[in-house]
Amino acid sequence: MKPIQPIKKNWYHYLWIWSVFYFAMGFFNILFAWLGLISFCLPFIFAFGYGTKDFCNRYCDRGQLLRVLGGQVGLSKGVLMPSWIRSSWFRYGFLAFFMTMFGQMLYTTYLVASGIKELSETVTLFWSIRVPWEWAYTAGSVEPWQAQFAFGLYSLMLTSAIIGIVLMLLYKPRSWCAVCPMGTMTQMICKLRNKE
Amino acid sequence: MVKVKRRRAVISRDIYVACGSCEDVCPKGAARVIRGSYAEADASLCIGCGRCEMVCPAGAITMEVAE
Ligand code: SF4
Numbered sequence: 001m002k003p004i005q006p007i008k009k010n011w012y013h014y015l016w017i018w019s020v021f022y023f024a025m026g027f028f029n030i031l032f033a034w035l036g037l038i039s040f041c042l043p044f045i046f047a048f049g050y051g052t053k054d055f056c057n058r059y060c061d062r063g064q065l066l067r068v069l070g071g072q073v074g075l076s077k078g079v080l081m082p083s084w085i086r087s088s089w090f091r092y093g094f095l096a097f098f099m100t101m102f103g104q105m106l107y108t109t110y111l112v113a114s115g116i117k118e119l120s121e122t123v124t125l126f127w128s129i130r131v132p133w134e135w136a137y138t139a140g141s142v143e144p145w146q147a148q149f150a151f152g153l154y155s156l157m158l159t160s161a162i163i164g165i166v167l168m169l170l171y172k173p174r175s176w177c178a179v180c181p182m183g184t185m186t187q188m189i190c191k192l193r194n195k196e
Numbered sequence: 197m198v199k200v201k202r203r204r205a206v207i208s209r210d211i212y213v214a215c216g217s218c219e220d221v222c223p224k225g226a227a228r229v230i231r232g233s234y235a236e237a238d239a240s241l242c243i244g245c246g247r248c249e250m251v252c253p254a255g256a257i258t259m260e261v262a263e
């Protein structure tokens with residue numbers, strides 16, 4: 001699509017750097033994946049604390065990354081996603097699926113913590129493809145469950161980033177935002193909180 | 197005399213996802229996210245440039261001829 005710039009440049013338009021930094025650091029040391037919890041907590045702080053989606057509107061590193069690559073660099077085709085992807089049932093269905101997968105990730109962490117399961121030094125893409133990632137972890141440097149959680153969270157973040165980038169290339173820059181579980185949850189919170 | 201039809205952005209509350217893309221590119225400050233729930237395009241400010249429609253990932257914005 002024809003490049004489209006924000007009207008006023010602000011510091012938060014550069015937050016895409018955090019996304020690049022996060023994935024790069026997780027490639028070398030998986031324990032950096034724990035920092036992903038910031039991206040999980042901040043949207044809720046804005047939604048519960050202030051009743052706004054300011055995180056999405058300004059401070060989301062992923063949103064900014066997709067905007068820059070798709071809108072500014074012009075890598076996006078700029079067409080609207082098919083209506084079924086934009087539909088409410090898909091949006092809420094994807095949220096339910098994503099939360100189930102998040103729960104499963106926490107359960108695996110619990111199993112490793114209780115010694116039932118061994119630590120798996122892999123990153124799982126699309127909830128099924130196991131990619132060896134053992135170079136990014138020095139055995140014994142932390143508790144096995146801490147490493148397992150890092151591998152799990154990184155898997156989730158990388159999978160959703162890849163989906164977001166594919167959607168950005170094929171459709172509009174921030175198409176991921178129309179299905180993003182964080183965006184869906186925080187909008188639900190804002191709607192409930194601001195009910196007139 | 198030729199009558200020029202004015203266009204303006206109309207934002208659907210039902211499908212809006214509140215990502216803020218429209219607000220970011222609106223040259224007139226007309227498109228605004230309201231309390232993280234939906235967005236409005238202030239008809240008195242909107243110049244009908246269509247930038248918000250171009251970036252909206254949800255397809256919530258349509259350009260309509262102003263009355
Ligand atoms: S919808 Fe998701 S990816 Fe988009 S800005 Fe909000 S949290 Fe970020």
Ligand code: SF4
Pocket residue numbers: 204205221222223224225226227237238241242243244245246247248249
């Ligand atoms: S059409 Fe242009 S002026 Fe009107 S709300 Fe959209 S971006 Fe703003």
